[in-house]
Amino acid sequence: MSAADLQGAREEVPAVDSGVDLGVALGALRLENPIATASGCFASGREMDRFVDVGSIGAVVVKSLTRLPRKGLPTPRMVETPSGMLNAIGLQNPGIDAWLEDDLPWLVEHGATTVVSVAGDTVEDFVHVVRRLRGIAGIAAIEVNLSCPNVEHRGLVFALDPEASAELVRAVARVADVPVLAKLSADASDVVAVAAAAVKAGADGLTLINTILGMAIDPVSGRAELANTYGGLSGPAIRPVAVRVVHQVHAALPDVPIVGCGGVRSVEDVVQFLRAGASAVAVGTGGFVDPFATETLRDGLAAWLSAHGFSSVRDIIGDVRTGHDA
Numbered sequence: 001m002s003a004a005d006l007q008g009a010r011e012e013v014p015a016v017d018s019g020v021d022l023g024v025a026l027g028a029l030r031l032e033n034p035i036a037t038a039s040g041c042f043a044s045g046r047e048m049d050r051f052v053d054v055g056s057i058g059a060v061v062v063k064s065l066t067r068l069p070r071k072g073l074p075t076p077r078m079v080e081t082p083s084g085m086l087n088a089i090g091l092q093n094p095g096i097d098a099w100l101e102d103d104l105p106w107l108v109e110h111g112a113t114t115v116v117s118v119a120g121d122t123v124e125d126f127v128h129v130v131r132r133l134r135g136i137a138g139i140a141a142i143e144v145n146l147s148c149p150n151v152e153h154r155g156l157v158f159a160l161d162p163e164a165s166a167e168l169v170r171a172v173a174r175v176a177d178v179p180v181l182a183k184l185s186a187d188a189s190d191v192v193a194v195a196a197a198a199v200k201a202g203a204d205g206l207t208l209i210n211t212i213l214g215m216a217i218d219p220v221s222g223r224a225e226l227a228n229t230y231g232g233l234s235g236p237a238i239r240p241v242a243v244r245v246v247h248q249v250h251a252a253l254p255d256v257p258i259v260g261c262g263g264v265r266s267v268e269d270v271v272q273f274l275r276a277g278a279s280a281v282a283v284g285t286g287g288f289v290d291p292f293a294t295e296t297l298r299d300g301l302a303a304w305l306s307a308h309g310f311s312s313v314r315d316i317i318g319d320v321r322t323g324h325d326a
Contacts, residue, residue, distance in 0.1 A: 018302040021312040024058070024279045026257040027204040029141050029179045031058040031113060031280060034313055035270070035298045038261050038284030039064055039117035039143060039183070040089070041234075044103040045110065051291035055111030056298070058280055061207075062103070064119035064145045067128045069095035074227040079216050084235025084263070085285060086214050088228035091119050096129045100136065108138035115181070119145040123171050130172050141178050144169060146198070147185030147210040159185040159210070162197035173202025181259065183207035186238075186245050195249045195256075205257035207282065208249060209242045235285040239263030243276050250277025250318055265289070267300035274313065275320040 022033035036059040044062045045054040054060050072092030079086045094102070096118075107114045116139055120126045126144065133139055146168060147159035158164045165182065173180050182198040184191055186209045195206055211232025216225040242262025250258060260278030264270060265286045273281045287293045305313060 018306040020302045020305045020310065021314070022058075022298070022302055024313060024317075026141070026181070026259065026279055027179050029059075029205075029257075033058040033298050033301075034274065034278075034280040035294050035301070036115070036259060036280050036282040037061050037287065037294060038282040039145065040087075041284040041287050044099065045107055045112060046103070048287070048291060049110070052295050053110075054107065057294045058113065058298070059115050059140065060107065060112045061115040061117055061143055061282060062099075062107075063093055064091055064117040065093050065096045065099050065129060066091055066119050067096060067125045069093065069098065076225065076227055077231075079225040079231070081214070081216060081233065081235070082237065084233055084237035086216055086226060086231035086233055087211070088226045088231035090228070096132045100132065104136070104138055113140045114138055115141045115143050117143040117145050117183070118172070123168050126168060127171050127175055130175050134175065134177050139178055141181060141204075142172070142176050143181045143183050143207055144172050144203070145183050145210070147183055147187070157185065157187070159183075159194055160188050162190075162193045165194050166197040166201035169198045169203050170201040179204040181205045181207050183210055184245075185210045185212075186241050187213050191245055192248055192252045195253060199253060199256050203256075205259065205279075206249060206253075207259040207261055208245045208278075209238070209262050212238050212241065234262070236263040236265055236269075239269060239272075243272050246273055246278050247276040247320065254318070264297070265293075267297060267304050270297055270301050271304065271316065274316050275318070277318045277320075279317055 024031050024034045039061045040063050070091050073088050073090030077088050118129045158168050182203040188194045211234045214233035215230050246260045258278045259280045260273030261282040264283050270281045283293050
Protein backbone atom coordinates (compact mmCIF):
# COMPACT_ATOMS: atom_id res chain seq x y z
CA MET A 1 0.00 0.00 0.00
CA SER A 2 1.40 3.39 -0.94
CA ALA A 3 1.61 6.43 1.29
CA ALA A 4 -1.24 7.96 -0.71
CA ASP A 5 -3.38 4.89 -0.05
CA LEU A 6 -2.58 5.07 3.65
CA GLN A 7 -3.52 8.74 3.72
CA GLY A 8 -6.83 7.91 2.09
CA ALA A 9 -7.42 5.11 4.56
CA ARG A 10 -6.94 7.51 7.45
CA GLU A 11 -9.37 10.03 6.03
CA GLU A 12 -12.03 7.40 5.36
CA VAL A 13 -12.20 6.19 8.96
CA PRO A 14 -14.12 8.60 11.22
CA ALA A 15 -13.75 8.62 14.98
CA VAL A 16 -16.19 6.33 16.75
CA ASP A 17 -18.94 8.11 18.70
CA SER A 18 -19.78 5.70 21.52
CA GLY A 19 -21.19 8.27 23.91
CA VAL A 20 -18.38 7.46 26.36
CA ASP A 21 -16.56 10.38 27.97
CA LEU A 22 -12.85 9.86 27.27
CA GLY A 23 -11.72 13.15 28.83
CA VAL A 24 -9.04 12.92 31.52
CA ALA A 25 -6.99 15.33 33.61
CA LEU A 26 -3.28 15.33 34.39
CA GLY A 27 -3.44 17.96 37.06
CA ALA A 28 -4.12 21.24 35.27
CA LEU A 29 -3.64 19.59 31.88
CA ARG A 30 -6.91 18.44 30.32
CA LEU A 31 -6.86 15.84 27.54
CA GLU A 32 -9.75 14.95 25.24
CA ASN A 33 -8.77 11.29 25.46
CA PRO A 34 -6.15 9.33 27.42
CA ILE A 35 -4.09 8.10 24.45
CA ALA A 36 -0.72 9.84 24.08
CA THR A 37 2.43 9.17 22.12
CA ALA A 38 5.62 8.15 23.89
CA SER A 39 8.60 10.44 23.49
CA GLY A 40 11.11 9.18 20.95
CA CYS A 41 8.64 7.07 18.97
CA PHE A 42 6.64 9.76 17.17
CA ALA A 43 9.31 12.39 16.46
CA SER A 44 7.35 15.66 16.29
CA GLY A 45 4.42 14.33 14.31
CA ARG A 46 5.24 15.11 10.70
CA GLU A 47 6.37 11.58 9.86
CA MET A 48 3.10 10.15 11.21
CA ASP A 49 0.81 12.74 9.65
CA ARG A 50 -0.08 10.52 6.70
CA PHE A 51 -1.35 7.85 9.10
CA VAL A 52 -3.11 9.72 11.94
CA ASP A 53 -4.53 13.13 12.73
CA VAL A 54 -2.19 14.50 15.41
CA GLY A 55 -5.02 16.72 16.62
CA SER A 56 -7.06 13.62 17.55
CA ILE A 57 -4.40 12.23 19.89
CA GLY A 58 -4.79 12.99 23.58
CA ALA A 59 -1.24 14.36 23.67
CA VAL A 60 1.74 14.31 21.36
CA VAL A 61 4.88 13.90 23.46
CA VAL A 62 7.70 14.91 21.15
CA LYS A 63 11.17 13.38 20.98
CA SER A 64 13.42 14.70 23.74
CA LEU A 65 14.98 18.08 22.99
CA THR A 66 18.34 19.29 24.21
CA ARG A 67 20.13 22.62 24.47
CA LEU A 68 22.17 22.01 21.31
CA PRO A 69 21.58 19.71 18.32
CA ARG A 70 22.68 16.10 18.76
CA LYS A 71 23.60 13.61 16.06
CA GLY A 72 23.12 10.70 18.41
CA LEU A 73 25.17 7.56 18.91
CA PRO A 74 26.92 5.55 16.19
CA THR A 75 25.19 2.70 14.39
CA PRO A 76 23.97 0.03 14.83
CA ARG A 77 21.49 1.75 17.13
CA MET A 78 18.51 -0.62 17.10
CA VAL A 79 18.07 -4.38 17.38
CA GLU A 80 14.96 -6.54 17.56
CA THR A 81 14.49 -8.73 20.62
CA PRO A 82 11.78 -11.21 21.63
CA SER A 83 8.58 -9.16 22.14
CA GLY A 84 10.44 -5.89 21.89
CA MET A 85 13.47 -3.97 20.73
CA LEU A 86 16.64 -2.40 22.05
CA ASN A 87 17.63 1.10 21.02
CA ALA A 88 20.61 3.31 21.66
CA ILE A 89 19.75 6.39 19.62
CA GLY A 90 21.48 8.82 21.94
CA LEU A 91 18.94 11.64 22.04
CA GLN A 92 19.35 12.63 18.40
CA ASN A 93 17.40 15.86 17.90
CA PRO A 94 17.67 19.27 16.16
CA GLY A 95 18.10 21.24 19.39
CA ILE A 96 15.53 23.45 21.07
CA ASP A 97 16.02 26.53 18.87
CA ALA A 98 15.55 24.73 15.56
CA TRP A 99 12.58 22.78 16.97
CA LEU A 100 10.81 25.96 18.06
CA GLU A 101 11.31 27.46 14.63
CA ASP A 102 10.50 24.45 12.45
CA ASP A 103 8.37 21.91 14.33
CA LEU A 104 6.22 23.65 16.91
CA PRO A 105 4.41 25.85 14.34
CA TRP A 106 3.44 22.70 12.43
CA LEU A 107 2.06 21.04 15.58
CA VAL A 108 0.07 24.17 16.47
CA GLU A 109 -1.30 24.40 12.94
CA HIS A 110 -2.49 20.78 13.15
CA GLY A 111 -4.18 21.21 16.52
CA ALA A 112 -1.89 18.95 18.54
CA THR A 113 -1.81 18.99 22.32
CA THR A 114 1.97 19.19 22.57
CA VAL A 115 4.03 17.95 25.49
CA VAL A 116 7.72 18.78 25.16
CA SER A 117 10.19 16.22 26.44
CA VAL A 118 13.41 17.86 27.60
CA ALA A 119 16.80 16.27 28.23
CA GLY A 120 20.37 17.18 29.00
CA ASP A 121 23.57 16.15 30.72
CA THR A 122 23.39 18.69 33.54
CA VAL A 123 20.73 20.53 35.51
CA GLU A 124 21.78 23.71 33.73
CA ASP A 125 21.12 22.08 30.35
CA PHE A 126 17.56 21.19 31.33
CA VAL A 127 16.88 24.63 32.78
CA HIS A 128 18.13 26.33 29.61
CA VAL A 129 15.73 24.35 27.45
CA VAL A 130 12.78 24.96 29.76
CA ARG A 131 13.51 28.70 29.85
CA ARG A 132 13.35 28.73 26.04
CA LEU A 133 9.83 27.26 26.30
CA ARG A 134 8.49 29.93 28.64
CA GLY A 135 5.71 32.05 27.20
CA ILE A 136 5.56 30.04 23.97
CA ALA A 137 2.01 29.42 22.77
CA GLY A 138 1.06 25.86 21.88
CA ILE A 139 2.96 24.01 24.62
CA ALA A 140 0.66 22.13 26.98
CA ALA A 141 3.21 20.59 29.34
CA ILE A 142 6.85 19.63 29.79
CA GLU A 143 8.08 16.08 30.34
CA VAL A 144 11.45 15.93 32.09
CA ASN A 145 13.42 12.96 30.78
CA LEU A 146 15.23 11.97 33.95
CA SER A 147 15.61 8.38 32.90
CA CYS A 148 16.88 7.90 29.36
CA PRO A 149 19.34 5.00 29.67
CA ASN A 150 20.94 5.18 26.24
CA VAL A 151 23.13 8.28 26.48
CA GLU A 152 26.89 7.86 26.49
CA HIS A 153 27.32 8.66 30.18
CA ARG A 154 25.21 6.09 32.04
CA GLY A 155 26.26 7.61 35.33
CA LEU A 156 24.24 10.74 34.58
CA VAL A 157 20.86 9.03 34.80
CA PHE A 158 19.10 11.26 37.32
CA ALA A 159 16.16 8.89 37.80
CA LEU A 160 18.23 6.31 39.67
CA ASP A 161 18.60 8.57 42.69
CA PRO A 162 15.85 10.41 44.63
CA GLU A 163 18.07 13.36 45.55
CA ALA A 164 19.39 13.87 42.02
CA SER A 165 15.86 13.60 40.61
CA ALA A 166 14.54 16.11 43.13
CA GLU A 167 17.33 18.58 42.37
CA LEU A 168 16.57 18.47 38.65
CA VAL A 169 12.79 18.64 38.98
CA ARG A 170 13.02 21.51 41.47
CA ALA A 171 15.20 23.52 39.10
CA VAL A 172 12.89 22.89 36.14
CA ALA A 173 9.69 23.58 38.09
CA ARG A 174 11.04 26.98 39.16
CA VAL A 175 11.25 28.20 35.57
CA ALA A 176 8.43 26.27 33.87
CA ASP A 177 5.14 28.03 33.21
CA VAL A 178 3.21 24.85 32.24
CA PRO A 179 2.67 21.56 34.10
CA VAL A 180 5.78 19.42 34.59
CA LEU A 181 5.80 15.64 34.27
CA ALA A 182 8.79 13.63 35.51
CA LYS A 183 9.60 10.55 33.41
CA LEU A 184 11.11 7.85 35.60
CA SER A 185 12.88 4.53 35.18
CA ALA A 186 12.16 1.07 36.55
CA ASP A 187 15.95 0.64 36.71
CA ALA A 188 15.85 2.56 40.00
CA SER A 189 16.17 0.34 43.07
CA ASP A 190 13.22 2.14 44.69
CA VAL A 191 11.15 3.86 42.02
CA VAL A 192 8.46 4.84 44.56
CA ALA A 193 11.05 6.82 46.54
CA VAL A 194 12.22 8.55 43.35
CA ALA A 195 8.62 9.32 42.40
CA ALA A 196 7.85 10.79 45.83
CA ALA A 197 10.99 12.92 45.69
CA ALA A 198 10.11 14.24 42.24
CA VAL A 199 6.58 15.15 43.29
CA LYS A 200 7.79 16.85 46.47
CA ALA A 201 10.24 18.85 44.35
CA GLY A 202 7.46 20.20 42.14
CA ALA A 203 6.47 17.62 39.53
CA ASP A 204 2.78 17.93 38.66
CA GLY A 205 2.65 14.35 37.39
CA LEU A 206 4.73 11.33 36.43
CA THR A 207 5.39 9.29 33.30
CA LEU A 208 6.03 5.62 34.12
CA ILE A 209 8.16 4.08 32.71
CA ASN A 210 11.02 4.74 30.34
CA THR A 211 12.86 1.88 28.66
CA ILE A 212 14.75 -0.70 30.73
CA LEU A 213 18.47 -1.03 30.22
CA GLY A 214 19.36 -4.16 28.24
CA MET A 215 21.95 -5.79 26.01
CA ALA A 216 22.08 -8.20 23.06
CA ILE A 217 25.12 -10.20 21.89
CA ASP A 218 25.62 -11.90 18.55
CA PRO A 219 26.25 -15.53 19.54
CA VAL A 220 28.55 -16.26 16.59
CA SER A 221 30.81 -13.21 16.57
CA GLY A 222 30.51 -12.47 20.28
CA ARG A 223 30.05 -8.80 19.43
CA ALA A 224 27.52 -6.59 21.21
CA GLU A 225 24.75 -5.92 18.71
CA LEU A 226 24.53 -2.23 19.63
CA ALA A 227 27.48 0.05 19.02
CA ASN A 228 26.84 1.57 22.45
CA THR A 229 26.79 -1.94 24.02
CA TYR A 230 23.73 -1.18 26.14
CA GLY A 231 20.37 0.17 25.07
CA GLY A 232 16.82 0.78 26.18
CA LEU A 233 14.45 -2.21 26.01
CA SER A 234 10.90 -1.36 24.93
CA GLY A 235 7.86 -3.20 23.63
CA PRO A 236 5.45 -5.79 25.10
CA ALA A 237 8.30 -7.48 26.99
CA ILE A 238 8.38 -4.63 29.52
CA ARG A 239 4.62 -4.09 29.91
CA PRO A 240 4.20 -6.16 33.10
CA VAL A 241 7.05 -4.21 34.69
CA ALA A 242 5.49 -0.90 33.67
CA VAL A 243 2.04 -1.88 34.96
CA ARG A 244 3.62 -2.96 38.25
CA VAL A 245 5.44 0.35 38.64
CA VAL A 246 2.29 2.36 37.86
CA HIS A 247 0.35 0.37 40.45
CA GLN A 248 3.03 0.73 43.12
CA VAL A 249 3.41 4.47 42.60
CA HIS A 250 -0.35 5.07 42.41
CA ALA A 251 -0.84 3.14 45.65
CA ALA A 252 1.77 5.29 47.37
CA LEU A 253 0.78 8.61 45.71
CA PRO A 254 -2.91 8.22 44.79
CA ASP A 255 -3.49 11.90 44.01
CA VAL A 256 -0.57 12.23 41.57
CA PRO A 257 -1.48 12.00 37.85
CA ILE A 258 0.38 9.25 35.98
CA VAL A 259 1.00 8.60 32.29
CA GLY A 260 1.52 4.85 31.89
CA CYS A 261 3.99 3.78 29.23
CA GLY A 262 5.58 0.51 28.17
CA GLY A 263 4.57 -2.13 25.66
CA VAL A 264 1.07 -0.93 24.78
CA ARG A 265 -0.31 -2.78 21.76
CA SER A 266 -4.00 -3.47 22.46
CA VAL A 267 -7.05 -1.95 24.11
CA GLU A 268 -6.67 -4.48 26.90
CA ASP A 269 -3.14 -3.17 27.50
CA VAL A 270 -4.53 0.36 27.83
CA VAL A 271 -7.17 -0.83 30.28
CA GLN A 272 -4.51 -2.55 32.41
CA PHE A 273 -2.58 0.70 32.77
CA LEU A 274 -5.73 2.66 33.60
CA ARG A 275 -6.84 0.15 36.21
CA ALA A 276 -3.34 0.21 37.70
CA GLY A 277 -3.74 3.95 38.28
CA ALA A 278 -2.66 5.75 35.12
CA SER A 279 -4.80 8.65 33.91
CA ALA A 280 -3.33 8.49 30.40
CA VAL A 281 -1.44 5.87 28.42
CA ALA A 282 1.40 6.50 25.98
CA VAL A 283 2.04 4.39 22.88
CA GLY A 284 5.65 3.96 21.81
CA THR A 285 7.06 0.93 20.02
CA GLY A 286 3.51 -0.17 19.19
CA GLY A 287 3.28 2.72 16.76
CA PHE A 288 6.15 1.26 14.73
CA VAL A 289 4.20 -1.98 14.30
CA ASP A 290 0.87 -0.25 13.63
CA PRO A 291 1.16 3.43 12.60
CA PHE A 292 -2.60 3.82 13.11
CA ALA A 293 -2.31 2.65 16.74
CA THR A 294 -3.21 5.89 18.53
CA GLU A 295 -6.53 6.32 16.74
CA THR A 296 -7.27 2.58 16.80
CA LEU A 297 -6.71 2.43 20.55
CA ARG A 298 -8.70 5.61 21.21
CA ASP A 299 -11.75 4.27 19.39
CA GLY A 300 -11.25 0.76 20.69
CA LEU A 301 -11.11 2.01 24.28
CA ALA A 302 -14.39 3.88 23.83
CA ALA A 303 -16.02 0.74 22.43
CA TRP A 304 -14.60 -1.42 25.23
CA LEU A 305 -15.85 0.94 27.93
CA SER A 306 -19.30 1.10 26.37
CA ALA A 307 -19.49 -2.69 26.04
CA HIS A 308 -18.60 -3.11 29.71
CA GLY A 309 -21.11 -0.57 30.94
CA PHE A 310 -18.83 2.38 31.69
CA SER A 311 -19.88 5.90 30.69
CA SER A 312 -16.50 7.50 31.45
CA VAL A 313 -12.90 6.39 31.25
CA ARG A 314 -12.40 7.92 34.68
CA ASP A 315 -14.57 5.16 36.15
CA ILE A 316 -11.80 2.58 35.77
CA ILE A 317 -8.74 4.61 36.73
CA GLY A 318 -7.19 2.88 39.76
CA ASP A 319 -9.96 0.27 39.83
CA VAL A 320 -7.99 -2.90 40.48
CA ARG A 321 -8.48 -5.78 42.87
CA THR A 322 -5.34 -7.45 44.21
CA GLY A 323 -5.02 -10.74 46.05
CA HIS A 324 -5.77 -8.99 49.33
CA ASP A 325 -9.00 -7.55 47.97
CA ALA A 326 -10.39 -10.58 46.11
